[in-house]
Amino acid sequence: MSTEPPRKRVVSLVPSLTEAVAVTVPGALVGATDWCTHPADLGPGVVRVGGTKNPDVPAVLALRPDLVLANEEENRAPDVAALREAGVEVLVTEVRTLQQAFAELARTLRACGAAGRVTWMDDARAAWDAVPVLAAPCRAVVPVWRRPWMVLGRDTFAGDLLRRLGVANAYASHEDRYPRIGIDELHVCEAELVVLPDEPYRFTAEDGPEAFPGRAAALVDGRMLTWYGPSLTRAPAVLGAALRAARR
Structure with a gap:
């Protein structure tokens, strides 16, 4: 019998986070916005739920997500509030700097079920550390x-x-x-x-x-x-x- 926890059902309202989750936790995404263009093929099981500024909240709820990903700049507070009032967990990121981005990505991917080191994040840190001053x-x-x-x-x-x-x-x-x-x-x-x-x-x-x-x-x-x-x-x-x- 498998002892692994059930995979979370994730809806992403943030294109950046959609790409990060799709690459790092394959199969976790069940919904994404119309603006989530990377990777090019999210798969037939990923339902489009409208835009970042005007998501179809009932469509999101119909997907029975365990977690919805949002961003304080890209998404509207009333939509986040409506999802929470419906009993859905919403993780809201705030990203103003590169270091903050890495911290928020790590937090988000852990919440989506990622385990261990994320190789592409290590590569990204190394690429930016190599930029000359x-x-x-x-x-x-x-x-x-x-x-x-x-x-x-x-x-x-x-x-x-x-x-x-x-x-x-x-x-x-x-x-x-x-x-x-x-x-x-x-x-x-x-x-x-x-x-x-x-x-x-x-x-x-x-x-x-x-x-x-x-x-x-x-x-x-x-x-x-x-x-x-x-x-x-x-x-x-x-x-x-x-x-x-x-x-x-």
């Missing part, structure tokens, strides 16, 4: 939305990753985490670089750089910049290459 960081504006323009402000995970890669966020001391800044102000901001991720707004070579004439533009993979999961193993190399290419 630059004496003279480049100052940059980092838009995350257009119409209206919004940029990275204080205390963001993406801002911490960029800092570790030698990029100082021009709005890191702003009172808001994602301030709305008019394009006229962005034009006169003291920054030599604009960093344009392809999510949440999909900046491209034709949509974004033209708004910042005379300033170097780095088009970066938004998943590498904003997701905390297995992508962290490749993020230093991928982001670093894009930033170096823009500054040549």
Whole structure:
């Protein structure tokens, strides 16, 4: 007779955590959002339950989850409250720095049934520990939305990753985490670089750089910049290459 505990039924409302759980605890996921795009094939048993901001709470409850994964920034407090009021355990993560991401990932994966060391997390720590410290960081504006323009402000995970890669966020001391800044102000901001991720707004070579004439533009993979999961193993190399290419 098996002495192993029954596998937990997990619904993830956070794309980063969906990827982490799928890779680390195969078979645990029974539900995920429409925005959970990695891995590309979550399997036929994983039900889509709407978006991160508008999950179908009854659909989540119908899956009889043992645990729902959420994030204080990506998911709405009323949805979390509704799930808890229905008797479902909800684990809510908070991630503002790389080190916090590792701690929250470890907590989440343990709650989902992971046992022992997680190899990809060891690899990710090693990849980030190998990033050289630059004496003279480049100052940059980092838009995350257009119409209206919004940029990275204080205390963001993406801002911490960029800092570790030698990029100082021009709005890191702003009172808001994602301030709305008019394009006229962005034009006169003291920054030599604009960093344009392809999510949440999909900046491209034709949509974004033209708004910042005379300033170097780095088009970066938004998943590498904003997701905390297995992508962290490749993020230093991928982001670093894009930033170096823009500054040549």
